[in-house]
Every structure is written in C-alpha cells, then in structure tokens.
Amino acid sequence: MLTPDELRAFPWSALNWLIVNEGEIQDLLRAFGAESASEDASVLIKELYAAEGFDKNVKVICTLGAEGVMWAVDGQGVEVDKLPAGKLEKGVKDTTGAGDCFLGYLTAGLMRGESLEEALQNCLAVRPLHYTILYENELMTRHVPSVSKTKVQWIVCLP
Numbered sequence: 001m002l003t004p005d006e007l008r009a010f011p012w013s014a015l016n017w018l019i020v021n022e023g024e025i026q027d028l029l030r031a032f033g034a035e036s037a038s039e040d041a042s043v044l045i046k047e048l049y050a051a052e053g054f055d056k057n058v059k060v061i062c063t064l065g066a067e068g069v070m071w072a073v074d075g076q077g078v079e080v081d082k083l084p085a086g087k088l089e090k091g092v093k094d095t096t097g098a099g100d101c102f103l104g105y106l107t108a109g110l111m112r113g114e115s116l117e118e119a120l121q122n123c124l125a126v127r128p129l130h131y132t133i134l135y136e137n138e139l140m141t142r143h144v145p146s147v148s149k150t151k152v153q154w155i156v157c158l159p
Contacts, residue, residue: 001024003031007031007032008032008053013055015058018059018060019060019106020060020063021062021064025045029044032048033051033052034047041062041064041080045078049078055075056076057075058075059116060075066085067084069123071120083121101123105119105123109122
C-alpha cells in the first residue's frame with residue numbers, strides 16, 4: 001500500500017477502476033483525512049467518493065470476502081450495488097491467488113464484452129471452485145476453472 005502522502009498525490013483522474021477490500025478503503029479514507037466509523041462497505045464507498053482528492057469518475061469495486069462484492073460506477077449519484085458470494089462446502093484452507101483469480105476473471109469478462117454484473121458473477125463463482133481446488137491440495141495456477149465451469153457454479157452456489 002502506498003503511504004498517505006503518495007495516495008493523496010496519486011493522479012486519480014488517470015484511473016478507470018479501483019478494486020479494493022474494506023480495509024483498503026478505510027486506509028484510503030484515512031489518507032484523505034476522512035476516516036470512517038462505519039464498517040458498511042456501501043457507506044465506505046460513498047464516503048470515498050465524497051473525499052476531497054478522490055476522482056468521482058473512478059469506478060470502485062470493493063471485495064467483501066465471504067459476503068461477496070459491492071461496486072459503484074458513478075461517483076455523482078453513488079448508487080452502490082451488491083452481489084452475494086457463493087457458499088463454500090469445505091471452508092477456506094488458503095486464500096493464495098484468490099485476488100489474482102478475481103482480477104483475471106473480471107478483466108477477461110469485461111474484455112469479452114460482458115456487463116460488469118455478469119463479469120462479477122463469474123468472479124464470485126470461480127472463488128468456491130478456487131477454494132475447493134486449494135482445499136484438495138492442487139495448485140490453482142495449474143488449474144484455473146474454465147468460464148463455462150464458473151457459469152454452472154454460479155447457478156449452483158447462489159445463497
């Protein structure tokens with residue numbers, strides 16, 4: 001993570017997407033002098049857009065671990081949407097590579113022309129497969145599930 005001075009000096013207007021977790025949003029808010037007492041990610045996203053120095057044109061995605069993902073794509077109206085995470089049958093053994101897998105699926109989905117919500121659904125669907133594979137002691141880097149597998153998984157793992 002960058003220092004607070006580096007975060008304030010960062011050229012936010014040059015950024016299209018910001019993908020963070022709840023702790024990282026808290027760090028950003030502190031850097032902008034807008035520390036929040038809230039633990040609600042939708043409130044944190046709105047406060048980030050309101051922070052002086054943050055560009056309202058940046059699309060924000062906040063990963064919520066077992067709770068799913070929230071996002072806002074318009075800092076003017078700041079409508080925050082949410083998708084739930086899939087349920088894990090075997091629990092989490094190791095989160096190594098989960099963020100990389102999430103970002104890879106998001107990028108690939110958007111490049112294929114999927115809507116943001118569809119791309120995020122695939123990101124959330126691959127996570128239970130990712131954790132299952134790690135639970136079974138396979139290396140995720142050798143076995144990233146296919147998009148067709150994640151689409152089936154998304155239907156199966158809805159809460």
